[in-house]
Amino acid sequence: MSQFMSPSSPWPAHGGQAEALLAHFGLPADHRLEDFSANLNPLGPPAWVSDWLAKQLAGLERYPAPDYAAARQAIATHHQLQPEHVLLTNGGAEAIFLAAALHAGKRAAVITPSFGEYARACRAHGLSISEIALPAPDFTLDVDSLTAGLSDIDVLFLCRPNNPTATLIDMSAMEDLLNNTAAIGCRVVVDEAFIDMVGETSQEASLAPLLARYPHLMLLHSMTKFYTLPGLRLGYLLADVTTVQAAQDHQPPWSVNHLAAELVAPLLADDAFARRTQRWLASERPRMAQALTQLGLEVVPSQACFFLIRPSAAQEITTDALFEQLLRQGILVRHSHNFAGLNGEWLRVALRDEPDNRRLVNVLKKELHDCLR
Template identity: 35%
Template sequence: MNLPSHGSNPQYVYEALKLKQPDKIVDFSVNTNPLGPPDFLKDQWGALFELVTDYPDPLASELRSVIADKEGLNIDQVLSGNGAAELIFLVASLFHGKKALIVSPAFSEYEQALLSYGCEVEEYILEEKNGWQLDPPVLLKALKGKDLVVICNPNNPTGIMYDKNHILEVISYAKDQKTLVMIDEAFYDFAENSPTLAAELPNYQNLIILRSLTKMYAIAGVRLGYVLGNRDLIHKLEDRKPHWSVNSLAQQLGIRCLHEANHVRKTQQFIKAERERVQSSLHSLSYSVLKSNVNFFLVKDLHQHRTDQLYQFLLSKGIVTRHTRNFKGLEGSHLRMAVKTREENDRMLEQMKEWRGEC
């Protein structure tokens, strides 16, 4: 099956499988906040309209300043981008023709970006039997001779959060090897206490942290992300960044969203409770469900050969999950599901129950 390599845009999934799309669908392939954007967005939408008439600040100075203050950094340690995707490609551009290691399973965009710049890419593939956790001795061995290592934490697609000491061991070793470590924290704020390695930036010049603002604040259509790192690295990325790549609306939404601490706390509480409820229900239906720390999780029918059939069955019922065919280490063995609203989750559980009855 030639399936899309990303979630969202479900019409392309139905088109690829030659299936008729139901009139009503729920897209569980999208990992944005099920509670939606903060309330201010609707309240202030009229005023925000005025931003479309003028060019944006090419340096996004106000947004970067707010991020820097929030993280206890200087403004020149922050760079915003047109979504995390632009920033991934910018980082990859620094490693043209060099060697990179990706800790997998992982977001396919890393490999795509690196290959587009002629990088030699290797994968360190985590194993399900080890709980998809890092094995530092093995990883350190794989790291030798690499110029860049990419780690997604919390991980997409597993939802697993790695042991902080294990990550620091990798970063410390990479520092001695003169290897840059990029930690993608796109989903860190969905986990309790929002675990991050940002406080370690003063200790490691070889560390860069990637963040997204579109997931937590449900503004994926706007496209906004940022990176945190040392000044020299940020300046190199800034020199390669297209002028005006972050539009005025995105900048102002980002500034306002970063002050929405209550929205984040409310989301974390909802996600934890609803994820545990849904996973418990799936367990009771004899599905294998991977324990997750964020707003999505992996699930599979214990009849593994029927995963494709389950995927298509759910599509026929208007439940769009994320296939895992292009995640190395998974190769389609699981489906990834986002945590949605209670009503939407119940609709999915109803269909999973129906499928179980047909097995």
């Protein structure tokens, strides 16, 4: 996987990658940066995780049990499903690539703007790709026009809530879409990587209860965002039994390491951490939505742990200039040059804890004010 969009591009292909950006903008390698570019829960990982991992190290001397029974049972219980509907994966990223592998050589549709790995996984597995654009600035999806574009498509990839727009297709629109796609024989893959960040009702927000009614639906999950464990790699796929077995056939053996697999059940049992995260979201997200809007920025209403923003026409600063000024002020946000449909015009900023968020707003305020002088 390349670190950059292209060999000559200054823009990294993913969030983070501060070193390369600092070098490009002529800033010292030790320039202090707060990372608003990665959409991770600022409250995690749960405090007990490091001690707990240390105690599991002896298990590294053995291969993990290939069926990951305890982890799959914990996930199944969490979603009120049977373990046969669960495949544990090496991050949500592996689940995306397995979903593409299942449709190798067929025709896929992806939404733009959305997470770029769907298209990359499809290319890797020889699928042809049609892009279906969500219109700026509200990026809402119209089910009827989407369905009209799916008549010769085998599999549709959707992200819910969507990265990078933070918009959520509501449940009734999803049911309409699932009915329409069932009728035309188009598989629907929904990436729920950020579903736990929707809010108080995140359990209800997942489409997992619909799996029994719609066997052409597949759900992809990440456990790295909510629990702040991207380095550990942990995710899963939910689908009907046949699809789970077929996906497993494409998965390398022992794809999920012992530490990650053993951690699933205790993570899902940590209700206090989940409640604390929901309280943070319930207070910081509306506060930040208001604060960013009051700065005169365009702000896409968010149902996730990040915001898509851009300077409004009245603000005499380009998005790239704002990105650079923020970097100089010690704030790293996510550029949008490699999100199809955004053309670099927007910035994605993660929601962090209250002091960090306040600092972001203060720096933005100063930069937007200075550009008017």
